[in-house]
Amino acid sequence: MNKHATTSAKSPVWVPILGLSIFAIASGYFMSVLPLTLASHQIPETAAGWLASIYYFGLLAGAMFIEPVINKTGHRMAFIGFIALLALSVSFMAITSTLSLWMASRFVAGFAVAGIFVVIESWLLIGDSKEERAKNLGLYMTSLYGGTTVGQFGISVIGTSGALPFIVTVALLAIAIIPALTAKQSNPAHEEHVSLSVKQILALSKPALIGCLVSGVVMGSIYGLLPLALKATTSNLEQVGSLMAATVLGGMSIQPVLSKLSCRMPKSLLLALMSLLGVFAMGLLHIDNSYGVQIMALALLGMSAFALYPIAITLACDGLASASIVSATQVMLFSYSVGSAFGPIAANYIMQTETGLTGFFFAVLTATAIYMLMASLRTKPTAIAQ
Template identity: 25%
Template sequence: MASSLAARVARNETLSAAWGVWALLFGIGLLMVGNGLQSSLLGVRASTEDFGSTVTGLVMSGYFVGFLAGSTLTPRAVARVGHVRVFAALASLASMTILVHAVFVTPVVWGLMRLFTGFAYAGLYVVAESWLNDRASNELRGRLLSVYMIVTFMGLGGGQALLNVASPSTPDLFILISVIVSFAVVPILLSATRQPDSDAPDPLSLRQLYRITPLGTLGCFATGIVNGTIFGMGAVYARMSGLSVAEVSVFMGVLIAGGAVLQWPIGKLSDIMDRRKVITGTALAAAALAALAVPVADISRIGFMAIAAGIGGTALTLYSLFLAYANDHLEPRQMVAASSGLVLVGGLGAVLGPSTTGWVMGRVGAEGFLWYLCVVHAGIALFALYRMTRREAPSGDDQVSYVVVPTRTTPMGTAWTDEVSGENEEAPAGG
């Protein structure tokens, strides 16, 4: 009875806190709808325009180059002119760049616009997440992060569904994205009653980070490759495989849904056993599913979509696992500094993912997308097995609790996650 009452109170407190920041969550959800729709739309349209897989991969990589720059430079701009001005300027940039895609359908212009888009979205996430972080109390921050993740995945999935609203060959969907992004500004700006702390964390050198946690560092790099491949080239692969526009939206939707559903159970499993074993098993499952999807794609469309959900559920879970594993070996005072390094490493991998995947697909065909995912995940599993021979697993008291993080977390967003981990460090709970 007491535990049931405590759970009910905790749920009510979480709902109350979420309602207090509904405008921020609503705005973030709209941003994710726009971003999810945009990535799939550009992949489909690039395939229609015969850009070629290699060129398309380079174009899509531009987003992650811009994302790295935006996540690094935005905190400095916020410190100079404030959250409101930076957010409004970046939203305008994101709204404008997608319209340029519709006017100038050429790889060079698209590559440049993808760079600007990545810069804008990274900055928008930094500002929005720091606002949300500032509004959450220490006691509710972890639970509010879970709500934030639900909104994030719902937004990404909703964006895929909107791909069916109009033909990708017309400007309609480009205009729709611009409207969605522009509207996302309204609730967030109206909710800004005070400025949060805008201090950026001091960086930790990548060499030091690797020495502390080789598996965590290289794992974040490899999952960056995977995430860049899935979100940058997933729609391109689907179109090259002969899927209709509606089927492309379903394919991308089930990938994201799989990631949303399996994040929590896999993460909690990693809290109660050697996290490296969970990482190894998850990576091997992703590799096996990617390989299995190659023949199944020609046999059963339903079976293929089910496997795609499994690929998303395993592949999109690994980043959070690696972040938790890295935190297992960090002192609380190091976590915020290390988070920026891990995001940087993941971002570098995300830049590499679409371009290399496009090159592979150009050589072996559409199935190169799946084989590339298979090889990367197999490499992750092998390195995790190797590291298990080099270091003992941390004890239960030294292992921090798993926290779900978005696949496109910015340094400030990860700093928020690390604050949650830091709180768990103070009162270990079987992590």
């Protein structure tokens, strides 16, 4: 058992939410601009898939080591440390154009972002009330996707070449630290973190684990390869930024609906419905690839892709005590990271074929919908032994 306890009269929710929002703007912009800035640094565009995958391998590595850091330092200091590490990795990329060094930097960045996600998710999900968890998770997803949406517009406003994208990203990350630096009593009011045993991990919801895995596959491919796929259809960078923004905005817009639906239907069935929404979106793109249809279809894809992770993580935390939340979120992030690491590699290969990225998303989401429909028919709610 690992424990870290602090006491505080209150745990201000605005501290992690504000820090997350600014981080999301920086991350949303940088994740989308990175594939587009390769040419200006004399790095082949074929490296985009590998840069995305190495980032998610870092996320995968980080997901295995975050819990001890939170146990030792607490949520506030862990958040500050991981943001600082991410800023350092971006700064290093600004001063070199060597692909191997960029890949090393993206691995470090993935490790840091794993820490940020586990810190924020567990910070907001601590609390035994399901209603409180749902409310805080809604704030989390809205802030994350809202910030990411704003970040997409940086592609046209800030640009994609030279050192400026790196400088702006580092500046935003520095600002993201300020709320946690100034609110020294902002740790959760009572923290006691208990590591789940192997038996308890295996007893976690299988649809939740698969949902996080598929979310990683799709999200990793969206951030790592979708900007390049869109660039191939239009030379207008403003349109690429708008289409990416439509994807993320779609993901943000579905969040209030998810919190209501998750209380009224089995979460595995909801995962199936969200997967089918993505299948429908890819079908639209296959029929008509005009700009207007692209905006609509990518907004629907965003609703589908960005819905999978929050539904899956709440499904995993159902029946868990607050003390086990950090460990559970770490396990879910690990599953997400496995998908994120290998998804862009497979998607990059399929992008070179006639099927394209659209066909890849169609196949992955169709298989997920079938699995979740079967799971919703046979799965019974179970509580994890404490």
